[in-house]
Amino acid sequence: MGMHEDLVRLSEVAAGFSYSPYSRFKVGAAGLFENPAGNQKIFTGCNIENAAYGPTNCGERTAVFSAVAEGYLRLIKMCVFTPTETASSPCGVCRQVMNEFGPDAEVVCTCNNPDAIILTTVAKLLPNAFGPKNLGK
Numbered sequence: 001m002g003m004h005e006d007l008v009r010l011s012e013v014a015a016g017f018s019y020s021p022y023s024r025f026k027v028g029a030a031g032l033f034e035n036p037a038g039n040q041k042i043f044t045g046c047n048i049e050n051a052a053y054g055p056t057n058c059g060e061r062t063a064v065f066s067a068v069a070e071g072y073l074r075l076i077k078m079c080v081f082t083p084t085e086t087a088s089s090p091c092g093v094c095r096q097v098m099n100e101f102g103p104d105a106e107v108v109c110t111c112n113n114p115d116a117i118i119l120t121t122v123a124k125l126l127p128n129a130f131g132p133k134n135l136g137k
């Protein structure tokens with residue numbers, strides 16, 4: 001089983017942990033990250049909704065924040081899974097967050113229909129992004 005297949009499978013597992021009683025829309029994410037020492041590790045996430053709606057966190061951001069919280073600051077590849085017939089690409093806020101840690105990262109969105117896969121990159125999803133480079137970082 002290769003890295004790509006691992007990420008896709010783990011994103012589907014993560015969707016099973018989705019806390020989404022309000023939308024009933026399950027999202028799972030699995031990202032490959034690297035830390036400054038050069039170690040690579042997969043972090044997963046799911047969408048986590050809230051009765052106040054606004055505090056809801058998307059699956060992609062849950063994965064990124066888990067990685068950053070362990071010092072894995074560089075996003076290499078993000079896989080997103082929804083148990084639907086069409087694939088969902090990341091929302092605007094998640095695009096901005098992914099750009100912060102992986103402007104060149106690959107993004108793969110899968111769903112129950114294997115023909116509906118979306119293969120793209122953060123840079124394509126967020127052209128002319130405002131990011132760390134604008135602040136000299």
Ligand code: THU
Nearest residue numbers: 023025027047058059089090091
């Ligand atoms: N959602 C994600 O987790 N990722 C996205 O990129 C789009 C939307 C979640 C948020 C909310 O829990 C549900 O999907 C419906 O919008």
